[in-house]
Amino acid sequence: MIDLRSDTITKPTDAMRKAIYEAEVGDDVFGEDPTVNRLQEMVASMLGKQKAIYVSSGTMGNLLAIKANTNPGDEVILDAQSHIFYYEAAGTAAICGVQLNLVNGKRGSITKEQVEEKIRDLGNPHFPVTSLVSVENTHNRWGGVVIPIDEIKRIRELADERGLKMHMDGARLLNAQVASGISAGEFAKYFDTVAICFSKGLGAPMGSMIAADAETIDRVRRARKMIGGGQRQVGIAAAAALYAIENNVDRLVDDHDNAKRLAKALSILPGVEVNPDEVDTNIVYFDVTKSPMSAIDVMVKMSEQGVLMLPLDENRVRVVTHLGVDGNDIDKAIEAFSEVFTE
Numbered sequence: 001m002i003d004l005r006s007d008t009i010t011k012p013t014d015a016m017r018k019a020i021y022e023a024e025v026g027d028d029v030f031g032e033d034p035t036v037n038r039l040q041e042m043v044a045s046m047l048g049k050q051k052a053i054y055v056s057s058g059t060m061g062n063l064l065a066i067k068a069n070t071n072p073g074d075e076v077i078l079d080a081q082s083h084i085f086y087y088e089a090a091g092t093a094a095i096c097g098v099q100l101n102l103v104n105g106k107r108g109s110i111t112k113e114q115v116e117e118k119i120r121d122l123g124n125p126h127f128p129v130t131s132l133v134s135v136e137n138t139h140n141r142w143g144g145v146v147i148p149i150d151e152i153k154r155i156r157e158l159a160d161e162r163g164l165k166m167h168m169d170g171a172r173l174l175n176a177q178v179a180s181g182i183s184a185g186e187f188a189k190y191f192d193t194v195a196i197c198f199s200k201g202l203g204a205p206m207g208s209m210i211a212a213d214a215e216t217i218d219r220v221r222r223a224r225k226m227i228g229g230g231q232r233q234v235g236i237a238a239a240a241a242l243y244a245i246e247n248n249v250d251r252l253v254d255d256h257d258n259a260k261r262l263a264k265a266l267s268i269l270p271g272v273e274v275n276p277d278e279v280d281t282n283i284v285y286f287d288v289t290k291s292p293m294s295a296i297d298v299m300v301k302m303s304e305q306g307v308l309m310l311p312l313d314e315n316r317v318r319v320v321t322h323l324g325v326d327g328n329d330i331d332k333a334i335e336a337f338s339e340v341f342t343e
Contacts, residue, residue, distance in 0.1 A: 007322035023239035035235030049211035061195030072097030108139030144283030171197035201245035303338035
């Protein structure tokens with residue numbers, strides 16, 4: 001099967017498994033796991049922050065960062081299609097005690113003006129306190145789009161004026177780096193907290209990291225303990241993340257190229273709508289509204305051809321390229337798509 005459902009389905013390579021096997025470990029709750037410590041120092045340096053802390057998942061990373069940046073009863077401004085809103089089980093409400101104020105961004109990018117309109121009047125006791133703005137980069141539900149750094153800078157200026165903090169859900173931040181030529185550290189410097197994930201395009205089996213100033217990381221560490229997220233000899237997993245950062249970043253360009261090639265092939269098929277010029281990284285969404293098939297029909301027919309993918313809704317389908325898919329697989333997938341849409 002050619003699995004295009006997600007870039008989370010990759011399995012460790014032999015070299016990554018060797019790194020896991022050879023990992024030097026200790027008790028991370030005591031701060032004594034040398035592999036975790038090395039990873040945290042590497043990521044903090046890469047993102048230009050004082051400290052970083054290893055957590056088990058991207059969802060946990062976002063949750064803990066929001067908890068560290070807010071108080072119960074606060075409000076967070078973010079794009080209406082954000083992963084935090086759609087796919088994180090309302091953890092911000094249940095655990096952080098905050099509510100989300102949604103903005104309809106353009107392809108996932110919210111503007112300074114949109115944020116300004118959403119900031120609550122501190123003098124009105126009827127309103128929650130606006131304390132945080134969150135940006136997702138790259139943006140999953142908008143097809144892996146890279147958020148323009150110029151708009152991020154403008155929002156940062158507003159946040160400083162109004163006393164707000166900023167968080168970046170950077171699960172695929174290194175995809176943004178490779179696609180834009182802008183370093184992860186340059187993106188990160190406009191945010192108080194940054195979460196990156198190792199189990200997406202980087203191909204590690206688990207793990208994420210939150211980077212911030214030392215005081216914020218102390219709050220994150222306490223929150224991690226509170227939700228049961230402390231881990232012991234987790235250097236075994238951190239070793240995979242280290243290997244991924246050291247070996248799997250530059251190759252992300254291959255995933256991006258494969259996604260663009262797939263989008264171009266899809267764009268000429270009858271009943272398919274997709275703009276290849278809007279494919280920034282490794283995620284492609286295409287629309288089948290003008291096809292006699294629904295998104296689920298397409299998924300079923302393609303699975304019969306040996307290609308897996310996910311429907312986003314009734315008319316949209318998501319395909320994601322990753323290190324488990326090479327150029328030959330893309331050729332086969334294109335052939336299968338052609339057969340399904342022209343039969």
